[in-house]
Amino acid sequence: MSPISIVSSSKIRVMVVDDSMLARSLIIKGLSAHPRLEVVGYAINTLDAKNKIPALKPDVITMDVEMPGQSGIDFLKQYLPQHPLPVILVSSLNLKVFDALAAGAVDFVRKPDHSQNNDAFITALTQKVIIASQAKVRNPASPSPMGKGLVAPGITAAPLGPAAPMDRVIIGLGASTGGTEATLEVMKRLPEDIPPMVIVQHMPPGFTAMYAERLNRLCKMEVREAKNGDELRRGLALLAPADFQSRVVRIGTKYTLSVTSGEKVSGHRPSVDALFYSMSETVACKMVGIILTGMGQDGAHGLLAMRQKGAYTIGQDKESSVVYGMPGVAAKIGAVMNQTTLENIANVLIRHLKAL
Numbered sequence: 329m330s331p332i333s334i335v336s337s338s339k340i341r342v343m344v345v346d347d348s349m350l351a352r353s354l355i356i357k358g359l360s361a362h363p364r365l366e367v368v369g370y371a372i373n374t375l376d377a378k379n380k381i382p383a384l385k386p387d388v389i390t391m392d393v394e395m396p397g398q399s400g401i402d403f404l405k406q407y408l409p410q411h412p413l414p415v416i417l418v419s420s421l422n423l424k425v426f427d428a429l430a431a432g433a434v435d436f437v438r439k440p441d442h443s444q445n446n447d448a449f450i451t452a453l454t455q456k457v458i459i460a461s462q463a464k465v466r467n468p469a470s471p472s473p474m475g476k477g478l479v480a481p482g483i484t485a486a487p488l489g490p491a492a493p494m495d496r497v498i499i500g501l502g503a504s505t506g507g508t509e510a511t512l513e514v515m516k517r518l519p520e521d522i523p524p525m526v527i528v529q530h531m532p533p534g535f536t537a538m539y540a541e542r543l544n545r546l547c548k549m550e551v552r553e554a555k556n557g558d559e560l561r562r563g564l565a566l567l568a569p570a571d572f573q574s575r576v577v578r579i580g581t582k583y584t585l586s587v588t589s590g591e592k593v594s595g596h597r598p599s600v601d602a603l604f605y606s607m608s609e610t611v612a613c614k615m616v617g618i619i620l621t622g623m624g625q626d627g628a629h630g631l632l633a634m635r636q637k638g639a640y641t642i643g644q645d646k647e648s649s650v651v652y653g654m655p656g657v658a659a660k661i662g663a664v665m666n667q668t669t670l671e672n673i674a675n676v677l678i679r680h681l682k683a684l
Contacts, residue, residue, distance in 0.1 A: 339366040340461045343386035345377045346370070346418065347395045351439065355390060355418065358450030364458060374403035386413065388460045390453065392439075393419040393428050404431035409467060414460035416453065421534045426542050429508050432467065434460045434650060438532040452532075459505055459623045463650050466509070485519045485548050493684040495562060496613040497523035498576065498583060499677070500634070502600030504530040504622025506650025510670055511620060512543060515565065517674030520548035523616075523681065524560035526574060526585060528600045530622065533570040540567040556587040568598035575606035583611070594626040600654070604630025608637045614684060615639035616677060619664070622654035632663035640680050643667045 342365055346352045352370050359365045369384045371377035373395050381389075393400045401424060404415060408431070417436035419425040425436050435456045440449040488494050499522070503511050507529050531539060536553050543551040543565070554566035554574055560583040568574035573593065575586045586606075593599035600619070604627055607615055617634040619627050621644055635641045643655040643664035648671070658664050666676050 340364055340458065341366055341368045341385060341387045342457055343368060343377070343381065343384055343389045344370040345372075345374065345389060345391040345395075345400075347372050347392065351392070351418070354440075354446060354450070355453065358446075359390075359454060359457065361450075362454050365454065374398040374400065377403065378407065381411070381413070388457050389413055389415045390418050390457065391415050391433075393417055393422060393424050399424075400433075401428045401431050404428055404433055408432040408465065412465035412467075414463050414465055416456050416460050418453065421538075423538050423542070425535070426508060426539065432465060434463045434465065435505050436532075438534065456505075459651060463505065466506070466650060485517055487519045487521050488678070488681060489521070491684075493614070494521070494523050494681065497616065497681065497684065498560060498607065498611050498613060499523055499525040499616045499618065500528075500576075500603050500607050501525060501618040501620070502528045502603065502622075502627040502631075502654070503620035504600075504624065504626065504651075504654060506621035508539060510644065510650070512546060513670050514618070514620070514673050514677075515543055515547045515549070515551070518547070518549065518678070521563050522549050522565070523562055524583070525549075525565035526554070526560070526568065526576065526603055527565060528568045528574065528598045528603050528627075530596055530598070530626070531570050536567055536570045543567070554585050554587050556585070558585045558587075559583070560585065568603065571597055573602045574598050575602055576610055577606070578610045578612065594629075595624065596626050600627030601630035603627075604634050608633035608639070611637075616680065617641045617663075618643075618673060618677070619655045619658045620644045620670070620673075621649040621651055623651045624653050625657040627654050628658035628661060628663055631658050632661055635663055635665065641665045642673055642676055644670050644673065 391400045415433045420439045437453045540553040551565045577586045593602040617631045646652040648669045
């Protein structure tokens with residue numbers, strides 16, 4: 329996330345839920361050092377948390393995913409529908425973090441190990457806690473389909489067919505806080521022969537490969553983590569890997585993806601702006617840019633550059649965004665041509681593609 333400033337006269341009340349005394353101590357000490365945060369208490373498991381929440385009245389909870397007894401995922405599924413509290417997950421490199429996000433958690437931070445810096449972990453967690461205090465908590469999602477190509481009831485994703493214009497379109501999509509589930513919500517409604525897509529989701533290293541696998545399992549098109557030199561083709565969505573910048577490159581009539589290390593852009597690596605600016609500069613065919621929920625403004629100005637080069641641009645509306653930062657800035661500066669609900673974005677995209 330980019331550095332943020334949220335003006336408030338009162339501190340953000342934080343509760344730490346973790347069965348590890350070492351992890352609790354690290355988190356409590358780190359968060360307490362920030363002038364905007366007050367750690368009001370802790371819990372050693374989810375049952376302990378349920379008992380303490382009414383008295384402690386936290387604004388935000390940090391929670392481990394894996395704990396003895398009831399897991400963090402089950403807690404979220406049972407507790408959030410009646411008590412919509414923002415929860416930041418503190419997780420090791422574990423696929424279950426995505427199940428917890430689907431159950432309503434706002435965001436997550438990777439738990440430090442021997443290869444990671446505790447200060448960097450606390451900085452990231454502090455920033456996400458502050459963001460979460462302003463976030464809209466989603467109702468937990470209904471169970472996801474379990475097989476490749478299966479979609480939820482009422483969702484149709486009919487093939488676009490062999491129409492030639494579909495081979496001359498590139499789609500870029502960017503998201504941040506709340507974006508893992510928002511992106512899935514869009515992608516699962518799209519057909520298997522969708523024009524080539526590139527996705528940027530702000531995410532810690534190690535998680536993008538697992539997230540790509542999740543999208544690939546639950547959506548009709550092929551989805552995988554991008555590699556340098558990947559060719560963009562119909563039916564393939566490439567997810568920018570964490571800690572690398574992904575940019576579209578044109579080679580003759582073909583388009584590939586450049587995946588390289590380098591400086592952060594708009595405070596991020598990968599950056600939505602880096603992707604969108606590259607599309608505005610190099611793509612000679614039709615383009616579509618989509619910006620979803622997220623704190624800050626990464627992607628907003630890149631989307632404007634795309635629109636100025638003739639791209640069709642779509643933004644998520646405020647009501648359906650977990651955090652109306654990135655799409656809000658994009659709309660404010662005139663980058664968004666069609667602002668709509670998350671559930672309708674796929675329909676808007678498909679209508680546009682069929683009209684080409």
